[in-house]
Amino acid sequence: MTMSVWAYQDEYAAERDDILEAVDSVFSSGRLVLGPSVENFETEFAGYHGAAHCVGVDNGTNAVKLALEALGIGAGDEVITVSNTAAPTVVAIASTGATAKFVDIDPATYLMDTTQLASAITERTRCIVPVHLYGQCVPMAPVKEIAAAHGLAVVEDCAQAHGARQGGRMAGTFGDAAAYSFYPTKVLGAYGDGGAVLTSRADVARNLRRLRYYGMEERYYVEALPGHNSRLDEVQAEILRRKLRRLDGYVAARRAVADRYAEALGDTSLVLPATADGNDHVYYVYVVRHPRRDLVIERLREHDIELNVSYPWPVHTMAGFAGTESAAVSLPVTEQYAKEIFSLPMYPSLGVERQDQVIDALRKVLDEVDSI
Template sequence: MIPMSDLQAQYKSIRREVEQAVIEVLASGQYVLGREVEAFEEEFAAFCGSKHGIAVNSGTSALHLALLAADIGPGDEVITTPLTFVATASAIVSVGAIPVFVDIDPLTLTLDPVKVEAAITERTRAILPVHLYGQMADMDPLRLLAHRFGLVIVEDACQAHGAEYFGRRAGSIGMAGCFSFYPGKNLGACGEGGFVTTNSDAAAERIRRLRDWGQLERYHHVEKGFNYRMDAIQGAILRIKLRYLEGWTETRRALGQYYGQQLAGVPGIDLPLEAEGRRHVYHVFAIRLPERDALASRLGKAGIQTGLHYPVPVHLQHAYADLGYRRGDFPEAEAAATEVLSLPIYPELSFAKAREVADCVADRARVHA
C-alpha cells in the first residue's frame, strides 16, 4: 500500500530529536505554554515574515480568535469560499457572523476576486480567503477590495505553511493569518495545534489574552476568553519540525513537478496549476477528472491510497442549510468537489513510488478515457 501520507516515516527520521525534546519538557514540569511555546512563536512568526505569532490549540481556534480580534461579531458578513474544510465557516459562525460564499477560480480553486465585489454589502466586514491545497489565493485584488470597502482580511493558511505570493509568505499579508498543525499538515504536531500571525500589536495582545481565559494577569479577567492554549510538548515538537520544513517543502515541490511531468498529456486529467508569482507547497496534489470516483476505486484496488478534498462544498452541507444556499449557486466549486482527487504526496515518498502512482493513474485513466 502507498498511503496518502506516512507520519510514522517522518517520526522515524527525526525520532531522537523529538524524543529528547519531549523528555526535556517532561522534566521541566512546565506543560502548558512556557518557554518552548514562546520560542516556537518567535521562530514560526519569523518564518512567516510576521511581527507577532500566537500559538493556540488548533487551526479552528486560530480562526476564531483572529475574527474576534478583528471585531467581527453578530450580524456581520464574512466573505469566503465554499470549497474548504468546514472549520472555515464554523469559525465565522462561532463569532455570530454570517458566512457569505463566493465561487472559486476554476484554475487555482481559490476564492475568485472578480466575484467577490458583487457579494459585498453594507454588512460585509471581512474577507476570509483560503489558501487551498498549499497555494495562496490571489491576494492583491482582494487587498484592493478590502482597502476600497474598509474590510479586514483574515487568511486561512491552514494548508499553506511556507507558501508564497510574489515573495510574501502565507499569513503575512492580511490583518491575521491562521495555521493548523494537525498531524497531516506540512508542519504537523503530534496532536493538535494552531497559530495566528499578525503585524498588529493590538490584535496580538488581544489574541494572547483571549486564548488564556481573557486574563490580563493571573486571575484578573478583563473579557470573556477561552482555553485555547498550546501544550508545551507540541511547541517543543514543532520547533524541531520547523527546522526541517523548508527541506520537506522542496521535496514536496519536486514530487509535485515530477507528477506533473509524468501525467502531462494524459487524456481527461487536469493537473494543479501553480499560478504566476506563487510558491505552491503541495499540502495535497489534487488532480481533476470527471471519472474521479471510478479512478479512486481502481487505484485503491492497486494499493494506492487517495483522498477527497472536499467532496461536499460547505454551502451544501446539512449543517449549513440554514444559510439558504442551493445546488447550482456556486457551479465552479460544485464541479471541483465532484472531480478533485488527491494523490499521495509527502516528503518521505520516494520518486520510485511516485512513478508507480503516476503510471497507475495514467494507465487507468487512459483505459477509461
Template structure:
C-alpha cells in the same frame, strides 16, 4: 501499499531530536504554554515574516480568535469560499456572524477575486481567503478591495505553511494569518495545534488573552475568553519540525514536478502553478469526471488517495440554514465532484511516484467513456 501520508517515516527520520525535545518538556513540567511555546511563537512568526505569533490548540481556534480580534460578531458578514474545509465557515459562525460565499476560480481553486466586490454589503466586515491545497489566493486584488471598503483580511493559511505570493510569505500579507498544525499538515504537530500571525500589537494582545480565558494575568479576566492554549509538548515538537520545513517543502515541490511530468499526457487535469505563487503542495490534486471509479481502482492496486473536499460547504446538511442551493457556486461544485488527492509528502520516493502515475495513466484509459 503506497500510503496517502507516511507520518511514521517522517518521525523516524527525526526521532532522536523529537524524543529529546519531548523529554525536556516532561522534565520542565511546563505542560501548558511555557517557554517552548513562546519560542515557537517567535520562530514561526519570523518564518512568516510577521511581527507576532500567538500559539493556540487548533487551526479552528486560530480562525475564531482572529475573527473576534477583528471585532467580528452578530449581524456582521464575512466573505469566503464554499470550497474549503468546514472549519473556515464554522469559525465565522462561532462569532455569530454570517458567512457569505463567493465561488472559486476553477484553475487555482482559490477565491475568484472578480466576484468579491459584488458580494459586499453594508454588513460586510472581513474577507477570509483560503490558500487551498498549498497555493496562495490572489492577494493583491483582495487587499485592494478590502482597503477600499475598510474591511479586515484574515488569511486561512491552514494548508499553506511557507507558501508565497509574489515573494511574500502567506499569513503576513493580510491583517491576520491563521495556520493549522494538524498532524497531516506540511508542519504538523503530534496532536492538535494552531498559530496566528500578525503585525498588529493590539490584535496580538487581544488574542493572547482570549486563548487563555481572557486573562491579562492570572485570575485577572479582562475579556470573556476561551481555553485555546497550546500544549508545551506540541510547542517543543513543532520547534524541531520547523527546522526541517523548508527542506520538506522543497521535497514536495520536487515531487509535484515529477507528477506533473509523468501525468502530462494522461488526460487528467493536474495542478496549475499560478504566476504569482510558491505552491507548497499540501496535497497534489488531479481532476477527472471519473474520479470515484479511479479512486476505487487505485485502492485495489494498493494506492491510497483522498478527496479534498467531496461536498462544498454550502451543500452540507449542517449549513442548509444559510439558504444556498445546488447550482449557486458551479465551479466549487464541479471541483468537489472531480478532485482526487494523490500521495504527497517529502519522503515519497521517485519510484513510488512513478508507480502512482503509471497506474493512474493505465486506469484512466480503462475508465474513460
C-alpha cells in the same frame, strides 16, 4: 497500508530521536502550559515569516475563530470566503456568530475568484477570509484593494500554506491576521492538534493572547469576554520548533514529488494543478481533476491505492448549513469541481518507488477509463 500511514511512519522513523528529545525536554522542564517552548516557537514562527507577533493556540479552527474575534467580528456580521475549503474554516466563522458568505472559485486554480468579491459585499460585511488552498496563495493584491476600499478586515486561512509565497512575500503577511493549523498532516505538522495566529498589529496580538486564556492578561483576573481555553501545548510547541528548522526542506521535497507527477502524468487526461502567477506552491496536497473521478478512484483501489478527495462536498451543500443564509447560494464552478477533483499522495518522504506505484497504476486506470 494507506499512503497516509506511510507518511507518518516514514517521518517518525527519520526524526524519532529529535521528537523524543523534544518531548523529554518539556517533561523535564517542569513547565507544561504556556512555558518557554510556546514563547520560543511564537518568536521563531513570527521571525520565519517576518511578522511582528505570533500567538499559539490549540488548533487551526480556533486560530480562525480567535483571529476573527480579536478583530471584533461576531453576531450579525458577514465574512466572505469560499465553499471549496475544509469545513473548519466555515465552522469557525459560524462559531463567532457571523455568517459566511461564499464566492465561487477560479476555474484554473480552485482558489477564491477575487473578481466576485466586490459584488458580494453588503452593509453587513466586515471581513474577507481568503483560503490559501492546497499550498498556494489567493491573489492578495485585489483582496487587499477591495478590503481597503470598503474598510474590511482580512484574515488569511494559511492552514494549507506553510512556507508558501506570493511575489516573494510569505503567506500570512498580507492581511490583518493569519490563521495556521499544525494538524499532523500539514506541511508543518505537530504530533497532535495545534495552531497559531500571525499578525503585525499589536492590538490584535493583545486581544488574541487574552482570548486564548479565558479573557485574562494576568492569572485569575478576567479583563474582558469572550474568553477561551485555547492554548498551544508545550510539547507540541517544542516539536514544532524543531520541525520549523526543517520546513524549507519539507517544501523542497514536496515540490520534487510534484515535478515528477507533472512530468509523468502531463500527457494523460488528468487536469494537473495550475500555479497562479507570482506564487510559490508548497503542494500541501496535489489536486488533480477528471470528469470520471469516482470510477478512477474505484479502479485504483484494485491496485491497493486509496486516494483522498479534497473536498467531495462544498460546505454550502452540507446538512449542517441547511436553512442558513450561507446555504442560499449558487456556486457552479465549486459544485462541478467537487465531483471531479481528487488528490494524489503527497508528503516529503514519498520515495520514488512509491511514486512509481501511483503513477503506473494511475496511467493504467486512466487508459481503461478513457476507453470506456
